[in-house]
Amino acid sequence: MPLFVRAEGVVMIQVQLPDGSIKPFPPGSTPRDVAAALGAGLARQAVAARIDGQLADLSTPLDRDCRVELITLDSPQGLEVYRHTAAHLMAHAVKDLYGDEVQVTIGPAIENGFYYDFYSERHTFSPEDFERIEARMTELAAADLPVVREEVSREQAIALFRSMGETYKVQLIEDLGEPRVSLYRQGDFVDLCRGPHLPSTGRLRAFKLTSVAGAYWRGDEKNAMLQRIYATAFPDKKELKAYLARLEEARKRDHRRLGRELDLFSFNEEAGAGLVIWHPKGALLRTILEDFERREHLKRGYDLVMGPQILRTELWKTSGHFDNYRENMYFTEVDGQSYGIKPMNCLSHMLIYKSHMRSYRDLPLRYFELGTVHRHEKSGVLHGLLRVRGFTQDDAHILCTPEQLDGEIKGVLEFVRDVMGIFGFEYEVEISTRPAKSIGSDLDWERATKALLQALDDVGLCYEINEGDGAFYGPKIDIKLKDALDRRWQCATIQCDFTLPERFDLTYVGKDGERHRPVMLHRVVLGAIERFIGVLIEHYAGNFPLWLAPVQAVVVNVTDNQAAYAEAVHRQLRAAGVRVKLDLRNEKLGFKIREAQFEKIPYMLVIGDKEMADGTVSPRYRSGQNLSPMTPDAFVQFVLDECKQYR
Template identity: 70%
Template sequence: MSEITITLPDGSSRTLPEGATIFDAAASIGAGLAKAAIAGKVDGQLVDVAAVVPDRAKVEIITEKSPEALEIIRHSTSHLMAQAVKELFPDAKVTIGPAIETGFYYDFDVQKPFSPEDLEKIERKMAELASANLKIERQVLSKAEALELFGRMGEIYKVELIEDLPAETVSVYRQGSFVDLCRGPHLPSTSWCKAFKVTSIAGAYWRGDEKRKMLQRVYGTAFIDKKELDAYLMRLEEAKRRDHRKLGRELDLFSFSDEVGAGLVIWHPKGAMLRTVLEDFERKEHFRRGYDIVLGPQILKTELWQRSGHYENYRENMYFTEVDEQSYGVKPMNCLSHMMIYKSQLRSYRDLPLRFFELGTVHRHERAGVLHGLLRVRGFTQDDAHILCTPEQLDEEIKGVISFVNDVMGIFGFEYEMELSTRPEKSIGSDEDWERATNALLGALRDTGRPFEINEGDGAFYGPKIDIKLRDALDRRWQCATIQCDFTLPERFDLTYIDAGGEKKRPVMVHRVILGAIERFIGVLIEHYAGSFPVWLSPVQAIVLTVTDAQQPFAEEVFQQLRQLGIRVQKDFRNEKLGFKIREAQLQKIPYMLVIGNQEVESATVTPRQRDGQNLPAMKIDQFCEHIEKEVRSFH
């Protein structure tokens, strides 16, 4: 019998019979490894355990301890869920079911929407199919065979997918009576699906197209063992408790209205105050770092958007209007106005760098299906800035922005990760400019000494970018800050400066945000703090409470004094029991409750009670203000 030779990750080699599989390779190393194998890698490509290994291949055995294991488990569990749905609802048509960061989902076309009770039935059926230990087998079919198979089954969505595939062959996976179109790889059998949960349901358009049919998207999650699943489900419950949409209503911060329009935020007094505090903080921090505040119009002529490349590359996300027979684009970004400010006069190298900062409100067309509270809206405000500098200043400016991000994230208590997003398929500018921009970002990142990832092909259409993803209290990742390096738009808008030799040169432009969209960042903050904002950020820092009506005159004096001293204060003088008023203030997550009884009236003091229930000693009003100011200073 002919033999093959394979190389293992440690550099050692094994000789196997021709036709040997990943399982055979694992068995040649040890029986324990063969038993633990769930997939393999052949020359870096993930494959099933039943895949035949070619001669001279580099082979790696994938077990539950491998980094790739969780995605394979989740992908296979999505197929398990689809099989359960088909057995319970035979008329259901299956579409696509990928693994995602938090688990998996599968979209189904069903006559009647799923109910919560249906989800419980699906999960029970999944457990039954998993315990049946059904073998999962891969089969390669010609395109014609696959079309005939799924056509016969009435799976019209699979037929559409196959018709769109350029390949002449496709792979399908079978487990029991269920068959699905898929690249794989998958687990060896359904018994490897040991810890899963069907979590929720939502609507989703077929292929994300609002003109296509609305499907039922069933979400689930899966883990290697039940302990990890239970820990995740606990985090999920905590995330529901912290949901910014729920807390936004309870704390009376903001609302949405169908009468106004989807994705458009209405800020209530406390929410608007929270925004104001955050924006004032932003202005102060930008002033400290040498930024000039600017403001641009909401609409600009369409010709400008055509010159910038937005019309060609970003048009589907923009809104347009017409004024006096002239076409205008509602701005989705602030960069054009900032370039106009730069062009308004002759610039010298001595003027640079120029840092233009704008809390600029922009509008972008987001599909209805992706709108999500404050986290994905159609109208929002960015803490947007554009730095125009010489190429020689670029490295220092990029590092300055990274330092700015680091300082601000520290104030809010966020850890963060960084990644470099490179040139996308749809882009403008020369190869040379893209290389210069990418190298500038890369060099600055390396100099920070912090780890970062490369995110191929996800840059802006005009330049590469550093994306900063913060981690919140539940260890979730949120994209907020970004730093984009752009040689292209200064070229398109003919931006110049006079260098030391009297010659015209082209500046470089850095597009950057620190918090990103203010709306999105506030949504993240609400969930990060579970609505219990630190004192410096709280829209209401204190509330004055009376024990009886007799204390109202003094309590009103206290309220007015605190307001005059700059404390964000409310009052509750209702004829209610003190315990009831305290509980309401605690539910509103107000940091301090100032209880006014007869003793406080006689001594002209206040007795602060913290929202965690701890009482502070009685103190004069100016002492309480000093206490608040000291706490505010401790944050920034």
């Protein structure tokens, strides 16, 4: 591309567009000018730009030949810019309303919205404040204030925010260590930010504050507690209304609330944060899921193994966990010897492999363990069953020859497909590549990444690349489930590892009689059992399918006259393997049925005088649908038939 074109005496710069076409513009033109030249519709939709690949505001001057890609509101990046500007609008409104009572910290866009963290010793935010803050946000948006970027020296920025009493902003700038920083101003509000942002506040049309929570500064419980206000924003009110309806449905499905109501699990500060206490029905639900897992793994040629909860620290040093993962580990001492409480199960599985000489004829070996691990998650990120400190993984490690690797990866992908189909989950796939903090040679990482990509291409699965988010010992395939509300949950993963077999000197004797190095796949299908149960609760809204329900049926009598027969039916069903409870309370039938529905029990077996005389029960589904009367034996067969595909 030539550097300049002269038009009517003006030296023009050339702007290359995404389709490869080139258009001349006067020096000092902006991406907004480019959008206007391409059409009024694009000009209305554009919110930011990439200039030679770098994100920039629409007002950024173009002073050289460059490539310009316009970012529109209907793209994920455009929506992020929109919400990031909305976060500044919320902070502006809060400062207008509460002044020096509040300090601002950070306010990023997140999935489905944004948040802003505030520090205040004098004011505690609550949902009662939301209407007032939203009203001020609406006024500021209506004022259509220009959002203006400026760059200043580090010293100028520190002096500015120190004079404003914004100590958290001062700390951020000091920690950045950059000689110059960018600020954004709108009216009398100024914030530290990289940008980009919308051109003005008037572009913000629909927003809503949703909740408030505590959050430690920088996620460290040793730091001050901040107040995090969550919110969301959309380009129009119709989209916002639809999202809020989904949010309300999500609240109804919240696994923490349903966990209490269904008496499945609890947390207790006396036990410790992030440690789940399973109640009888929850423990039974978990056992059903784990038994299902064991059956499915045995069918696919896995061997069941178990490893200890603690292993000598020297072993964690050999694996690289001590250098690369120890901030997430717990350590203890026994007889003067340091031990690490396991955060992963792979070390024991490698020791099992090393317990015998292995031949190529023995491979692949597939070791499966429902292994309980503990990881030091910061208290600020703990969230019900979805983020805990102690959890059980459906963990497996496959040791195979390099020639077998492709088939084993595809076998795991088929396993994931089959299991997710049983639970009714669709899913998306990501490839996570080498992180900055990692071990192993470039060649091994290249071989491992290529193997994962090839398997996905061969089976026809679409995927995205997630740069730098692999495990420290190898790249991985991450499976993200889509639930009934179209939310994404990270569960299954497949990690390809050439490095740990090298560190632990794992070998097998090949066809040539020489020793060779196996490859190891680390993989989970459901992931953490706790997290998966949390996802299941919300996916099904607590209405578990019959095979998974901890209580499948409840026997209810109409009057005391049927109590003896009801007890006999209860014994018969329980002996046949039906998970059944008995409700003989002296309450009205309607009350007992409503309570069973509240507990989300799939079937209520009503027994009155007619059923007792006929030797039957009258099943009623939790939705209110009545089935024809049937004998207890027929109901047992009915349950077995509905559940047999999962046995």
